[in-house]
Structure formats: C-alpha cells, structure tokens
Amino acid sequence: MTDTDRDWPPGTIRLQTLLKSETNSTETEIILQPRPSDDPNDPLNWPKYQKVINFSLACFYAMMVFAFVNATSPTWGPLADELGFSNVTLTNTYAIGCATLALGAPMLIPFALKYGSRPVYVFSSIAQFGISIWAAKTQTAGDWWGVNAVQCWLGALAEVLIQMTIADVFFVHQRGTMNAIYIWVANVGGNLAVVASGFITQNMGWRWVWWWCAIFFGIQFLMFVFGFEETKFMHFETLEGRQGSVTSATVKNTIFNSEKGEKAAPESPASDFPPSAEVMHSHEPDAETRRKLSTIQINHSKPRKTYAQRLNLLTTSEGPWVDFLRHSWQPFMILFTIPGVAYCSLVYGILLAWSTVMTTALSTYMLDAPYNFSASQIGLMSLAPFIGSTLGTIVVGPVSDFVALRLAKRNGGIYEPEMRFWVFLPFVPFQLAGAWWFAYALAGGAPWPQVAMAFGIANFGSGPLSSLALVYLLDAYNEIVGDALTALTVVRNTFSTIFVFAIPAWAAAVGLPNVFNTIGALGLVILSFAGAFIWKGKFWRYKFAKTYKYYADRQFEARPMS
Numbered sequence: 070m071t072d073t074d075r076d077w078p079p080g081t082i083r084l085q086t087l088l089k090s091e092t093n094s095t096e097t098e099i100i101l102q103p104r105p106s107d108d109p110n111d112p113l114n115w116p117k118y119q120k121v122i123n124f125s126l127a128c129f130y131a132m133m134v135f136a137f138v139n140a141t142s143p144t145w146g147p148l149a150d151e152l153g154f155s156n157v158t159l160t161n162t163y164a165i166g167c168a169t170l171a172l173g174a175p176m177l178i179p180f181a182l183k184y185g186s187r188p189v190y191v192f193s194s195i196a197q198f199g200i201s202i203w204a205a206k207t208q209t210a211g212d213w214w215g216v217n218a219v220q221c222w223l224g225a226l227a228e229v230l231i232q233m234t235i236a237d238v239f240f241v242h243q244r245g246t247m248n249a250i251y252i253w254v255a256n257v258g259g260n261l262a263v264v265a266s267g268f269i270t271q272n273m274g275w276r277w278v279w280w281w282c283a284i285f286f287g288i289q290f291l292m293f294v295f296g297f298e299e300t301k302f303m304h305f306e307t308l309e310g311r312q313g314s315v316t317s318a319t320v321k322n323t324i325f326n327s328e329k330g331e332k333a334a335p336e337s338p339a340s341d342f343p344p345s346a347e348v349m350h351s352h353e354p355d356a357e358t359r360r361k362l363s364t365i366q367i368n369h370s371k372p373r374k375t376y377a378q379r380l381n382l383l384t385t386s387e388g389p390w391v392d393f394l395r396h397s398w399q400p401f402m403i404l405f406t407i408p409g410v411a412y413c414s415l416v417y418g419i420l421l422a423w424s425t426v427m428t429t430a431l432s433t434y435m436l437d438a439p440y441n442f443s444a445s446q447i448g449l450m451s452l453a454p455f456i457g458s459t460l461g462t463i464v465v466g467p468v469s470d471f472v473a474l475r476l477a478k479r480n481g482g483i484y485e486p487e488m489r490f491w492v493f494l495p496f497v498p499f500q501l502a503g504a505w506w507f508a509y510a511l512a513g514g515a516p517w518p519q520v521a522m523a524f525g526i527a528n529f530g531s532g533p534l535s536s537l538a539l540v541y542l543l544d545a546y547n548e549i550v551g552d553a554l555t556a557l558t559v560v561r562n563t564f565s566t567i568f569v570f571a572i573p574a575w576a577a578a579v580g581l582p583n584v585f586n587t588i589g590a591l592g593l594v595i596l597s598f599a600g601a602f603i604w605k606g607k608f609w610r611y612k613f614a615k616t617y618k619y620y621a622d623r624q625f626e627a628r629p630m631s
Contacts, residue, residue, distance in 0.1 A: 078610035079617050080545035084241060084477045084484035086362060098363040099474070100482075102241045103547065107368035112238045112300045114365050119298070120238050124247065126297045127234045128254040130190060133289055134227035135258030137197060137220055137282055138166065142432040143267035143444040144275035151275075154210060156433065157573070162213050164569040166221035167425065171562035173225025174555040179396035182551050182624070185384035186230050187299040193223050194290040201283035205276045225562070227255075229554040236543050236550045237300035241484065242470055244540050249466025252536040253459060256528070260455035267448020275444075298379045301386075395623060396552060404556035406616050408609045409486075409545050412598065413538040414557040418564035419592045420531045423504050424454075425565040426572055426588065427524065430511060430581060439514045450521055457503075457525035458532035461496065465533035468492055469540065486545040487606035490599040493537045496530045497596045501589055503527025508585035534596065545610060548621035 082102050105113035145159050181189040204216045235247045266278045403410050431450055435442040469492045477484040503526030510519040546553045576584050
C-alpha cells in the first residue's frame, strides 16, 4: 500500500474474500486484520481464554478508574457538612480533576508506548490504592484538591490503555463488540458506583466510599501483578513471518472465479461505497490461500514463553529519548493535521461535556426543593443512565460489526472504516432529545421519573456514539493509535473542564435549559457531521495519508494493516 493510492488509503483493507459457489451465490470468509504473525506469543494468536483474562482485567481497571472519579457526587453533601466545604469548592475541585484528566494522557501514555502497558497498569493501580487512602483521610480543602487532581491525572490512563489493549489483541471484525463492552463497563463504574456510593455514604459515612476503593484497588494491583500479560509485541521490522499479507496489489491484480480461474481484476473504485458491479462480483485466490487468510497459522517450532517470562515487568522499545518525549507533543500535532482524529475527539468531547454537566446539575439541583434528595437517592438516579447505556451498547456492538461485514461484502470484501458511521447516525436523536428533556425537566421541577427517563434516553444515545467513534479511530489510524487516543482524551477532558467551571455562573445567568440549548446546538452540528465522513471520509484519509505515514513512522512499534 502506498500513501498516494486513492483507492487504498490507510484504513481501507480487504476484510473478506468472495467466492462464487456452484449455485452462483457469493460465499465469504473473513480475513484476519491486522495480519497476525506465526509466533505463538503474538497477542493476536493467543488462545481465547488468555484474551478473555487480559481483556477482563483491562475492563476491571477501567471500571475502577471511572468509579473512583465519579463516586464523589453523593458524598458532597455530608462531606461539605463535616469539613465546611462550599459548593464552589466542591465544583472547582471536580473541575480541577477534569483538567488533570486532560493532562494525564500526554504525560503518562509515552511510558506505555516505551515500556509496555503492563508496568503502567501495575504502577497506576498501586498509586490509586494510595490515593484512595488519602481521600478517606481528607481533612482540608487542600487534601480534596490534591485527591481530585492526582486521581484524575492517573485516571486518564483508562481512556487510552484499554483501547491499546483492544488494538493489540483483537481483529478488526471484533472491535465493535469489544469497544461496546468497554463502554458498558465504563458506565458500570461511572453510574453503578454512584449508586453504591450513595448507600455507603448514608449507611457507613462518606469516608467509607474511599476505604472501599482502597480495598478494590489493592485487589486490582494483585490481579495485574499475577494475571495481566503484556500485549505489546515487537517483531515488525520486516514483513517476514506475517501470514499471507493482503496488500492492495494482491486485491487489485488477482481474483478467483470458480468457473474461469485467475484473471486480472478491475481497479477498485475511487469512490467510497457502494462499489461498482465489477468489484461486487470480483473473486479472490484459491481455497488454500483463503484458508490461510481466514485462520491463525502458528509456527509450533517457536517456543511459547513461560509464565514467568510472560509476566516480565518491562517490554522496552529501542530508541533514543527523543522518541519517548515526542509522544508528549505529537498527539497535539496529529489532532490538528488529521481530520478523522479531530472529528472523533470532538465527538467524545461534546458527549463528555453533556455527561459532566448533567451529573453536576443532578448533584446540586436535586439536593434542594422540590426534590430534597438524600445522598442515596441522588446515587439511585444513576441507575437511569446505566440502564440507557446498557441497552445502547447491547445493540451497537454486534450490530456495528454485522453492518461492517455486510457493507464490506457489498463492497467486494473491502472494508472502509466509515461504514461504522451508518450505525452512528440513528443514535444521534436519542442523545439530543434526552439531554434537552433532562434540562427542562430538572429546571422546571418536574417529577423525578421524568428526569430519570430523560437521563436514560440521553445515555442510550451517548454509549453507542462513544463506542463507534473509538472503533473508527482504531480502524482508520491503527498505526498511531496511542497518540490518536491521547489527543482524543485531551479534547474530551478539556471540554469537560470548561463546562464544569462555567456551569454555575452560566446557569445562574441564562438558566439551565439555555445552557443545554447551547450545548445541544453545538452537539447537533458535531454529531451530524458523521454524514460528511460517510460521504468524504475515505477521500480525506487519502488526502492526509502522507501526514499519517509521517507520524506512523515515528512510533515505537505499530502493527500495520495489510
């Protein structure tokens, strides 16, 4: 693949082989992308149980981080009463946490790229254990500022590390489901932990929220020390060992027809999809080649690492320190030079802004009349967004993978990352309607079931939208995924910080509904722009392919798509 090939920009891959049967129907087999090597130590070649263990631990990490960050809201009332904190202090400390969430990824992810994700998972787990104890022993506003700042600075890792794990371990046709699971688990932490926090605060005291976090982070630390294996795999200096690489030349110059044998294939169309009739009916190499492309082929003469070797703490990439340091500023360059990264970052940013403002408004408005909610009642309100996001992610994961495969089949077996956006657009109205209803219901003192229903509808939309934006980023920009996700994290948490700092004065000046009117108008423009990516996304990937290749060449390692 060249970075000037209009038909094969980065992210466009052969995902299926097509073969006409004797009944003239088209059969398909999935090509494993990215291409695995023949090494049994390659994470793509791991047995299913090992992938499940690693991904489950990564999800538990994400759940705990989101729980740690979000469990604070039900504690605000009792904490303020005991320590004399004002609402302004509580809001500002929450906002400083949002700010350090934006700073954490560019400062910490370079360590994961250089030394592997395992040491970062392990050391951040023990650090969060210590911060939990600090939170439980809080006495002053300075303590609370410090707890929020440091916990969120480390918490930013969860927004990038899990995606790096997914990119290392799973194939393209599995990523929709895996990201849906990740988003769901994040919502378990972000919402159910708030429910639990409310009951703990009411029955055991607010400090026990953080003692329980300390207990779980201690367990998490032990699980990662003895159970999580490094997913970073370094061997791509050459293409040797990669099984049957599927290049653009292979796709464009060789097809197979069960009746006529091999013949020259037509050029892949320059436009996006659906394809021309010629490509829809083009067919691929023989059965043996197709089998190799669709199954994992392991060279059993290569030894499997022992358990102790698989738990080495460091997997260090070679290269000077300038290679390490560039990953602190390179994400910002990527953000402003690659449209797809910028767009996904804006999507994530506006969705988090909505979520943060809704959570903050709930924690302040519902303490007062006409609601007069207790800590546990405010916590229970988080059941609504959890149910909404659960329903959304149950739908979007399998459906997005199915649609991607179906559209790839219609496109002659060729997958374009923008195909995911066809599933993205139907969820936009749910996010918009739910957020607007929430604002007007809460500001108007509507019965709490209306507020809860609106909160749930908004999250039915936001969960799938977040998941699909992440999948697009992984599929379109696989070789720069660490930097791209760092850029996304910076944008989303910058949005959140701005809105949290602004919300008290802003809502007081114009009213909560008008705050959501402004966010909603901005969100409508951003989310609806997915239609433009369906139309021109492939062209933009082609136009900025040289920029992408420039940054891909400056990564420690990346597994290229074929």
